[in-house]
Amino acid sequence: MKKYVAEFIGTCVLTLFGCGSAVAANTLLGKSNVVVPLGFSTLLIAFAFGLSIVAMAYSIGNISGCHINPAVSLGMLVSGRMEVKDFVGYVVAQFLGGILGAALLCVILGSNAALGTNGFGEASAMGISAGIAFLVEVILTFVFVLAILGVTSKPENSSVAGLVIGLSLTLIHIMGIPFTGTSVNPARSFGPALMSGFGSLPLSQVWVFILAPLVGGALAALCYNFLSKED
Structure with a gap:
């Protein structure tokens, strides 16, 4: 249970600080009396997510491995580094942690109007389609999980x-924020989408940000298994 609790806490922290920073950056960007360059706003959000991972990795990494992401856990499962029982426990804990992180953000903001959700179409700065959003998330997650499998x-x-x-997650966000807001993490996307309310645009689009990262994580594991085998 300690591993699952650690994953719950880690995902909550990632969602709260990452999405909270996205809300803060976008709010400052919209204020006429505050000058925030758009590029700086992207970097601010990217580093918030990246540094959240760093903080949690050195806090709970020795307890659970600090996956705090169902796509990472799936990659570990496919690569043979995790059992099915633990995979299920990790994923449940991660989704619950993402929901709590988004709920805490709602309490802090006093509203669920903007929670750092992901999206495509009108919810994307680039106005990309669902298909392109899916492809972008698969590619981003593939690179992220491949880096994790390699370094660990x-x-x-x-x-x-x-x-x-x-730092890998920071890189991923710098690339992905203009397209989808960058998910690469189903739990981080589901929590804010759920807190946005039933019938909301983020909740109707969240399937892309659940399915695509899982596909990307599985492909990364299969690729790493192939590349790392001596024969």
């Missing part, structure tokens, strides 16, 4: 793994 494959990397993973 050797015990001697343990001291720097959290930093590498956090």
Whole structure:
């Protein structure tokens, strides 16, 4: 249970700080008396997500491995580093953590009008279609999970793994924010979408940000298994 509790806390922190920073950055960007360059806003959000991973990796990494992402857990399962029982427990804990993080953000903001949700079409800065959003999320998650599988494959990397993973997530967000807001994490997307309310646009689109990261994570594991085999 300690592993599941750790995953619950980690996903809650990631959602609260990452999505909270997205809300803050977008709010400042919309204020006429505050000058915030659009590029700086993207970097602010990207580093908020990346540094959240770094903080949690060195806090709970020795307890649960700090997946805090169902796509990462699926990658670990497919690569043979995780049992099915633990995978189910991790995913449940991660989704619950994402919901709590979004709920806390609602309490802090006093509203559920903007929670750092993901989207496509009118909800995307680039106005991309659902199909392109799906492709973008698969690619981003593939790169992210591949980096995780690589850096965690050797015990001697343990001291720097959290930093590498956090910076990789930062890179992913810099690329993905203009397109989808960057999910690469079904639990991080589902919590804010659910708190946005039934019938809301984020909840109607969240299926892309649940399914695409899982596909990307599974493909990354299959690719890494192929590349890492000596024969």
